[in-house]
Structures are given as C-alpha cells and as structure tokens.
Amino acid sequence: MELLDLRKDGIDIQKQIPLSKYTFTKTGGPAEYLAFPKDLDELKKLVQVTREKNIPLTVIGNASNLIIRDSGIAGLVIILTEMKKITVKANTVTAEAGARIIDTAFTAARAGLSGLEFAAGIPGSVGGAIFMNAGAYGGETQNVVQSVKVLTRDGEFKTYSNKEMNFSYRHSLVQDNKAIVVSATFGLKHGEKLKILDEMHYLNALRRYKQPLEYPSCGSVFKRPTGHFVGPMIIKAGLQGKRIGGAQNSTKHAGFIVNKGGATATDYLNLIHLIQKVIKKKFGIDLHTEVRIIGKN
Incomplete structure (x- = not known):
C-alpha cells in the first residue's frame, strides 16, 4: 500500500502544503505530505504505511511552540487537531491529543474540577502539553496527569502512568521514545466552578497584559x-x-x-x-x- 492509497479510506492527505498555514509564527516550509487523521484507526494506518515504506514521519499538534525550517519537512507530517474529543468522568477529564489544552481546562472548570487553571491560556494541544510538560504560573502538566495513552512507532497502543512518563522541566518520556500521544487523562479535584473560572480569567488577563x-x-x-x-x-x-x-x-x-x-x-x-x-x-x-x-x- 502506498501513502496516497489511504485517500480511498477517507483519510485527508495533501501534498506540498506550506506549514506556515498552521504554525503560530506564520513561518515554515512545506510538508512533502500532510495528513489530518480523524481517529485512532486512521492514525494507526498512517503510521503503519510510513513504517512499511520507510517514509519519514513527523507528528505535531497545534504548532504553537514550534519553528519549522523554511526548507520544510520530508516525508509525512501528521497534524492531530482533528482528534479533539474531551470527556469528563467523576473527577477526571480525558482529552484526545489534538484537543487544545485551553479547551480541556475550560471543560474541567465548567464541570467544577480544579487543577488545570494554569493552562487556561496555553495555546498548545494536549499532546503538545504532554510532550513538553507545559507549564505556566506555577503549574505544570505533570502535576495533574493521571495516565497517557500513546501509539508507538511500531503500531502498538500503550498506556503510561504519570510516573512512567518520566516528566521533568519541559521534558517527558515521549521525547525520548518517539511514541505518539493519542490521549491523556487528568486527575483533578472538585471545586467551586465560579472560583475556578475567576482564576482562569485572571491568569488570562495577566497573560494579555504581559505577553505580545x-x-x-x-x-x-x-x-x-x-x-x-x-x-x-x-x-x-x-x-x-x-x-x-x-x-x-x-x-x-x-x-x-x-x-x-x-x-x-x-x-x-x-x-x-x-x-x-x-x-x-x-x-x-x-x-x-x-x-x-x-x-x-
């Protein structure tokens, strides 16, 4: 199976697309191939074909903390922003990797769950936040992650605990093993919805005041x-x-x-x-x- 053959399965694959359309810097050269998988099945098929055909594979999220060189990226670039489902269960929030961490934080707040307030203004995706152990205003992703589901480059799904993710300052396990984050579950605490939202709005006002x-x-x-x-x-x-x-x-x-x-x-x-x-x-x-x-x- 060739990469473009996956189009017949409804997978959105494009050729020679400028990545400046997607980066927050509005810079960056073209992707040789660009795909937007909608679910785990499509993602797994893409990973499988790139492995079988020895095609270079790059996975990115919301491209907010990213510089892509002007020469672009060879092989296939996967952008996960179509995988963005967020669900709440008891005191946990599970979000797919392409969901914005901002949306995840506000979903938690509206459910009266506290812990993600620090992420109210971080523009990246959940996958990016896990990858980078994103943090702001005294909070870090590692403080609230319960588990992380990944797809290995060999096409196997695995779930890691917080401890197994080996979080440190702007670092996580997936930077080392190149696994693709597909979702994360955050363990949060019940709180007063209005107080949680007030804190998030305050942090966003502070961000607007301090940042360009x-x-x-x-x-x-x-x-x-x-x-x-x-x-x-x-x-x-x-x-x-x-x-x-x-x-x-x-x-x-x-x-x-x-x-x-x-x-x-x-x-x-x-x-x-x-x-x-x-x-x-x-x-x-x-x-x-x-x-x-x-x-x-």
Missing part, C-alpha cells in the same frame, strides 16, 4: 536557566527590540520573538542564535530553546 499576543509568535523561546531569568538578561544585553528580517525580540516581553511581518523561519533562527551568542559572551550562560525546532537543514 497581538503578534504571531511561538511563545516563550528559551528554557529558564537555573538561578536566572531569560528576559532580564536579554534586556541587560541590549537585545530587547533587536530585529532580523521580520522577526523581532519583543519590546513587551523579552522572552518572546514575534513576527512583525514577513518573517521567515530563518529570521527566527538567526535571531535565536544571535541572542544565544551574546548571552553566552556577556553572562557565560548557555541558553537552550524551549521552542521545538524541526525540519530539513
């Missing part, structure tokens, strides 16, 4: 080095507002790089490398990217 949400961006670019804060170092280094092409270090939040218009992924990468070089020289600190950088060199 009026421009395309990939969110916080760098991981926080132990004992230091990235934004103040960038400001002290005189780099806030620095621009390369259409990419600019934000004048509102120095931890962000925004697309001021017409930016390319190369602009982003050149600015990232410049910031890393200057911070290393001035402070002796290596900045590592939190944003995921993928695609052909």
